[in-house]
Amino acid sequence: MKLKTIALVVGMLALTACSKLSKENYDRLEMGMTQKEVENIIGSADKCGKTMGTMACTWGSEESSYIKIVFMADKAVTFNYSGLK
Numbered sequence: 460m461k462l463k464t465i466a467l468v469v470g471m472l473a474l475t476a477c478s479k480l481s482k483e484n485y486d487r488l489e490m491g492m493t494q495k496e497v498e499n500i501i502g503s504a505d506k507c508g509k510t511m512g513t514m515a516c517t518w519g520s521e522e523s524s525y526i527k528i529v530f531m532a533d534k535a536v537t538f539n540y541s542g543l544k
Contacts, residue, residue: 480519482543485526492535497528 479501487500494516498504504516512531519525524542528535 480524480526480543482540485538485540485543488526488528488535488538490535493533494530494535497535501526 484501488497494504494514501518504518505520507514507516513536514530515527516530517525517527519542521541524540524544526538526540526543528538530536
């Protein structure tokens with residue numbers, strides 16, 4: 460019984476963490492936003508990588524639903540998504 464309760468709580472937390480990844484929140488994003496402003500809308504990125512003066516961050520999973528944003532000088536310059544509802 461205890462194991463089922465733990466699994467339920469973990470599942471609920473996972474759903475809560477992903478709830479900011481929605482088409483509605485994606486539509487709130489704007490070019491020029493700082494990473495902090497983006498994080499206020501969709502939470503912390505799951506992964507980020509720096510390349511040639513840019514930082515590309517991904518929220519979510521490329522296997523299911525995600526938002527990808529590229530920042531240059533801490534300003535959003537491109538963003539896209541897949542699988543959002």
